[in-house]
Amino acid sequence: MTLKCAIIDDEPLALDLLESYVQKTPFLKLEGKYSSAVQAMKELPKLAPDLLFLDIQMPELNGIEFSKMVDARTRIVFTTAFNQYAIDGYKVNALDYLLKPVSYVDFLQAANKAVQWFELLQQSKEEPQSIFVKSEYKLVQIELKNILYVEGLKDYIKIYEEGNGKPILSLMSMKSMEELLPASRFMRVHRSYIVNKEKIRIIDRGRIVFGKVYIPISDSYKQPFQEFLDQRS
Secondary structure (H helix, E strand, C coil): CCEEEEEECCCHHHHHHHHHHHHCCCCEEEEEEECCHHHHHHHHHHHCCCEEEEECCCCCCCHHHHHCCCCCCCEEEEEECCHHHHHHHHHCCCCEEEECCCCHHHHHHHHHHHHHHHHHHHHHHHCCCEEEEEECCEEEEEEHHHEEEEEEECCEEEEEECCCCCCEEECCCHHHHHHHCCCCCEEEEECCEEEEHHHCCEEECCEEEECCEEEECCHHHHHHHHHHHHHHC
């Protein structure tokens, strides 16, 4: 994946340094560099960069103010010599915050964070948003975002949806269902259970709690489940 990027900084040395960093980073392509936010206002909307390295302390229009005018799809990495701006940066949903003088290591970490963000965005677009299962001689469409968990019962499965007290019963194996569901959103935690990772709210003594239902996590799935928790903690 290659990201289009732009740089805005009123300090010529800082501008040149960031440009040199972009040029030696294979997955970044420099679309524009500007010495002020006012100058960038004219051209940036046409370029539609994926990533913007933006200085905060600038005359006329500072980086915080300008960030609120940037397209919502563009990810912003703030650069500044002033620590007190860090909190302000995150208030406008900055991807990262780099303190000057910016090292290449810190720059590369921020750039990698941007790549990961856009890869996740791409995956979410490519993944199916719903599946069809056969239930009572009919094909039923189920929105993935509504699934809480799936329970296996010999040759059948029960699909439990949020806000629906009655599960959908389907004649298929847990293995087939596991292959049908995207692994980025669903996880098998027991030979009889697959859960929607985004719906997990409570874990009580090694069991996942959905209302009055307690789903056990078997020994063979404990390690991947713990790795999932570590990523979210």
